[in-house]
Amino acid sequence: MDLLKLARGNTVIKFDFEPEVEEPVLVEGLPGIGHVGKLAAEAMIEDLGAEKFAELYSPYFPPHVSVNEDGIVEVMRNEFYVYESEGDEPDIIFLIGEAQAQGELGQHEVTIRILQTVKEFGTEMIFTLGGLGTGTVPTEPKVVGAATHKELIDLLKEHGIEVRSGDKGGNIVGASGLLLGFGKMMGMKGVCLMGVTPGHVIDPRAAMAVVEKLSTILGVEVEADSLKKRAERFEREFVAQLEEMPSALEEAQQEAEEGKPEEDLRYIG
Amino acid sequence: MDLLKLARGNTVIKFDFEPEVEEPVLVEGLPGIGHVGKLAAEAMIEDLGAEKFAELYSPYFPPHVSVNEDGIVEVMRNEFYVYESEGDEPDIIFLIGEAQAQGELGQHEVTIRILQTVKEFGTEMIFTLGGLGTGTVPTEPKVVGAATHKELIDLLKEHGIEVRSGDKGGNIVGASGLLLGFGKMMGMKGVCLMGVTPGHVIDPRAAMAVVEKLSTILGVEVEADSLKKRAERFEREFVAQLEEMPSALEEAQQEAEEGKPEEDLRYIG
């Protein structure tokens, strides 16, 4: 791989192998609010045994390396995984990673390179996964959605997914938004599934709710036992904490409702 | 449309059709202080039945998509509308949108692409619309102006528009400013009309005042009933609120007068 391309400001995708897929759907789960999308996509990759086939490097990623649990460093990257279906369910390309590109130019550059890549594999449908930070804990796990086309809005409703209405300046920030918007301009369709989450805390419960909705829509079987356990632990511990400190939640909610403009609460990543 | 141009940092304009116009004036109403310019331009477009003929996309727009009231996502864009006059009034090209380009390079890039485009249609005159945030509520709706040439300052005075004197570092920020400045360098003339507004609140009253001045100058009939109603409601509710909480206004004014440097108050967008 020619690193000088990076130095010249280009995003580069390096392939391990060429996946054999037919009209694969793209499922994106990059870091964002509550790491909801990231946890959801990682759980599906693990459960389906999807295989990594490419890595994306960009000079717009944050300028640090990660250190893993063994003390080994790795540069920031996004990774493409493939699930080659053998049944009726669709082939799936997953996009995950430790970081999103920074800044306007970075986000546009990386998004368009990703779309270009999956377009070549025949992708016509995109699912982006994220969290919808509301400052409150929903009593039941809840998933809301937005889409590129009217017929997909109908699909969301059929699956009991509340439609995210953007009448007060609702935005979808980052890759989860741009992949849909520019995918639409390239002739693709797409849906964003957002797990409702308090925000500012990693939320496996919201991620599990997203996994359940998406696997039903795609017709794939996903147990996600490990994520399910984390979700249950989260529910126990978080609720316990709230019962011990009800005022803390109230404060958080109040702050969320008053202290910040409504748009901020509706940040989706 | 070739999205790779965006990934390479270029702003792209996509035409739906080529408008048939003669020396059309450009009217800009992008988001800014109090959304005054945006509301004013949108009301005129609606009232005149202007038609969208082109869209502008830029990698310098904020990296999110908007979600409309039906849950449908759209990428950030600016839009060109045309009013093809059949009488004595001039043809008009409107420029509106949900966002302005970010950063120095972005603002310069997008401004120059817009000017290039309208120059090709023969534009010689530009009106940019915005709000002038003062931290206080004017007792009567009030419009102030600035211009590229002395004779347009005279025109402003003839129409009872106070001339914005920049003796203490007055600036016009963003598209409303750069379109005039660089338009002037390309041989065009222009005026900025600014509705005086408290700032930090969407102000249909100031927008209506701008619409009235501009439609008189252009010689077009604009009722803008919907905006007028919003303006009246704003006046009722805002004034009522002020009467109930006079100290709140005083605080706001005091903060505006003391807490911020004078230039900030004179921000125009």
Added chain:
Amino acid sequence: MDLLKLARGNTVIKFDFEPEVEEPVLVEGLPGIGHVGKLAAEAMIEDLGAEKFAELYSPYFPPHVSVNEDGIVEVMRNEFYVYESEGDEPDIIFLIGEAQAQGELGQHEVTIRILQTVKEFGTEMIFTLGGLGTGTVPTEPKVVGAATHKELIDLLKEHGIEVRSGDKGGNIVGASGLLLGFGKMMGMKGVCLMGVTPGHVIDPRAAMAVVEKLSTILGVEVEADSLKKRAERFEREFVAQLEEMPSALEEAQQEAEEGKPEEDLRYIG
């Protein structure tokens, strides 16, 4: 002038005429701490009757236009003036303007374009003018200096200018610094003259002190009556204010000494 060059990220210099000069010294007075350099250079231009011969435009300038006292807008620019000497004193090219380029790339781009330009006119010596914010008011107007070469440090001392010793991380920020540093790399020599100033207030007294030192060094006669009057008024009013509110000064000094790291105090612009 081709504005598309700006849209492509380039700085452009537009000439009104080609000055007839021999080894002209460059005197830079762009906005910075206390506007000391700007006031000093403008006063010298006025007094010497220097003539504008070129304008510099950059997409890295802040994205706004200025509004002058008549309500006329102008894009941000830097301006070159020339004083064509008829006696023994050197020819002088002045660089002034309303803004400095923003960001690392912007500062480097604009600095190098300026140096390229004056190099072609034969410039071998550069004077950059600025303020040295100390948070305190010097009892006597005071000028300190730094230079590119040892022999110029000697020159400063001969003229009673204290040498700015950077042993604790002293930096010269922006054009006043980069013009010297990169000018040195292009074979030029240079000096930065800094009027000591409280900071956060426009300081004509410090500017007048800089004018006096520089005109002596260059051997030009500059009265600068207008600046001198402003300096005297500043001294009267500021000192009066301090006598009425001694605690205010103490607070300011204390804040300056404790609240900020030493480097900040030594900001020079």
Added chain:
Amino acid sequence: MDLLKLARGNTVIKFDFEPEVEEPVLVEGLPGIGHVGKLAAEAMIEDLGAEKFAELYSPYFPPHVSVNEDGIVEVMRNEFYVYESEGDEPDIIFLIGEAQAQGELGQHEVTIRILQTVKEFGTEMIFTLGGLGTGTVPTEPKVVGAATHKELIDLLKEHGIEVRSGDKGGNIVGASGLLLGFGKMMGMKGVCLMGVTPGHVIDPRAAMAVVEKLSTILGVEVEADSLKKRAERFEREFVAQLEEMPSALEEAQQEAEEGKPEEDLRYIG
């Protein structure tokens, strides 16, 4: 040297002479947390009599010049020094400087240019030096490490260096991280040695600890008398200060433990 390359956004390396080296190891000590890496590398350069052979200039460096103790200005740069070994120890290329490149693009550009350069000299092994800010003072000087490959983790353990486990989002920020990560992608191996330091204070004690570990690993003899004295003074004064104001340390520790997210504490530069 062609400065226009800088204006066009390129990083440039200027050679004084071509060093005669065989598989030289790269040792990086740019400014960062506690200036630990910088102090350590500078001490080794001095002690080994390493010689400067190249300078690196970048338009992504902070836009200021430094002023040295004699009042002489210099542009920001990174410097390459070489220690040409005559014994069994390896040849060493040191990289030091006053600044790191700013922003994502800047960090990537400069890192890759550095790697390109040392690759041409045959470098296969990189040591990056930095501080690990923990908000607490370790009772004994302590060095922790991370590496690009498993066998180097073993090497760290052999030398009594604790392995930095990144299970909670540990990152290595800036050149110390990117040189390892992208070096690995170019086929090199590397280690980051981090002296544990309170953070927000220049820490010669931590730097001395890094020097001792690195010189043992490399098999070079380094006395670093001057740094050792600074380290001893630091220990005396810092500990004395802590004994006089124990609450200050407690506060600092508490702030470090509670007030900031864990990732921040683990910032390494």
